[in-house]
Amino acid sequence: MKKMKVGVVGLSFGMEFLPIYLRHPLVEDVVIADQDPRLLQVAKEKFGFSEEHCFSGIDPILADPTVDAVHIVTPPSTHAPLSIRVLQSGKHCGCTIPMGMSIEELKAIIDARKKSGKQYMFMETSIFGREFFYLQELYKNGKLGEVQYMSCAHYQDMEGWPSYWEGFPPLMHPTHAVGPCLMLLGKKPETVCAVGSGRIRKELAERYHSPFAFESALIRLHESDVAIEMERFLYGVARSYSECFRVYGSQMSFEWQQLEKENPVLYRRTGNLQQEIVDADSDPERFHRGSEIEEERVIVPDYAFRLPDSIRKFTRETVYNDENTHLSFKQGGGHGGSHPHMIHEFVTAIVENRPPVSDDILGAYWTGCGICAHESAMNGGKMIRIPEFEKA
Numbered sequence: 001m002k003k004m005k006v007g008v009v010g011l012s013f014g015m016e017f018l019p020i021y022l023r024h025p026l027v028e029d030v031v032i033a034d035q036d037p038r039l040l041q042v043a044k045e046k047f048g049f050s051e052e053h054c055f056s057g058i059d060p061i062l063a064d065p066t067v068d069a070v071h072i073v074t075p076p077s078t079h080a081p082l083s084i085r086v087l088q089s090g091k092h093c094g095c096t097i098p099m100g101m102s103i104e105e106l107k108a109i110i111d112a113r114k115k116s117g118k119q120y121m122f123m124e125t126s127i128f129g130r131e132f133f134y135l136q137e138l139y140k141n142g143k144l145g146e147v148q149y150m151s152c153a154h155y156q157d158m159e160g161w162p163s164y165w166e167g168f169p170p171l172m173h174p175t176h177a178v179g180p181c182l183m184l185l186g187k188k189p190e191t192v193c194a195v196g197s198g199r200i201r202k203e204l205a206e207r208y209h210s211p212f213a214f215e216s217a218l219i220r221l222h223e224s225d226v227a228i229e230m231e232r233f234l235y236g237v238a239r240s241y242s243e244c245f246r247v248y249g250s251q252m253s254f255e256w257q258q259l260e261k262e263n264p265v266l267y268r269r270t271g272n273l274q275q276e277i278v279d280a281d282s283d284p285e286r287f288h289r290g291s292e293i294e295e296e297r298v299i300v301p302d303y304a305f306r307l308p309d310s311i312r313k314f315t316r317e318t319v320y321n322d323e324n325t326h327l328s329f330k331q332g333g334g335h336g337g338s339h340p341h342m343i344h345e346f347v348t349a350i351v352e353n354r355p356p357v358s359d360d361i362l363g364a365y366w367t368g369c370g371i372c373a374h375e376s377a378m379n380g381g382k383m384i385r386i387p388e389f390e391k392a
């Protein structure tokens, strides 16, 4: 198989991916760009990048015909313009969250991807985390029974983060929460209604004209009975970090741990529901009230075995750690070991010439349902129909 050359643009959180690309068996070269020369210096010292591999902006990377793909890890408002430029330069594009800042931007990226004939990957870490892989196995093996309801949240106090986050509308950045739920069932979100709750400081609220501390939404899915509840805050709430989901099935349910240091809980129906209904009906004394449900904390396995040997260690080992912190990483509990899985999917999708599992269409639905949820919250809970994003 032909090995590829990758460009990584934005080296704050983006630094995290450099050692993974450098060790990936299908990557032969990596070039990097950041406006901050100090970060380029760190990359040189830590990972041996030469001067010729380092740039202060994206232009030389786009102009280099030997670069196959570009991974964007710059601030949110740059994601759509840079993704479109990458695709228009004839290269594959991976971009961190959020995909874009408006429905128009999401459509423009899809349009650029179609015209380019290249691949676009929405780099949502939560669908590559071990908790999601574990749930996916339970679901595919039928262990959950019928999925009845899901809820998800992303709680994160963003005080002290770069200024572009100040006052960011909570559900405009929804995908760490809702991505796993939508991915699990493989259904499109169809409608959403949301409410805003509480207030953030006036100076924060003025930035994006968004006053709420919390936004909370209910999403209906196309051709499904299941609804998803989605919650998010960024400022003004005394709650520690969590990106979490809960999945309620007829046979088994999964609840993310309340504290990161704990383990999640699995609830399991022990008896046969049909028999319980018969027993309850024929029991005038009503001894059979409620089903028997077992509860246990589970240790979610690591899925490093799915990866090439050379990058397996990165499900546990990272550039940023307790000594060398990046706030998102520290708060995010290591993003569930997702980073090498995400990079592996990006690289293999390109080499195999197929759309990545989280392509532009899924990225647009996941991001778009949050954009519409925020619009609903700003309009007193009005139900909003989520636009269709077409693949072909």
Ligand SMILES: NC(=O)c1ccc[n+]([C@@H]2O[C@H](COP(=O)([O-])OP(=O)(O)OC[C@H]3O[C@@H](n4cnc5c(N)ncnc54)[C@H](O)[C@@H]3O)[C@@H](O)[C@H]2O)c1
Pocket: 009, 010, 011, 012, 013, 014, 033, 034, 035, 036, 039, 056, 057, 058, 073, 074, 075, 076, 078, 096, 097, 098, 123, 124, 125, 162, 328, 332, 335
């Ligand atoms: N779990 C996750 O998926 C996750 C976690 C953390 C951050 N992120 C995303 O990653 C992105 C970056 O986050 P961060 O915390 O590293 O932000 P940051 O603001 O700390 O860093 C962004 C970097 O991009 C550089 N940059 C900006 N524009 C550039 C350009 N045009 N060309 C070259 N370099 C440019 C800046 O110099 C800076 O070093 C954000 O969009 C954030 O949402 C995702």
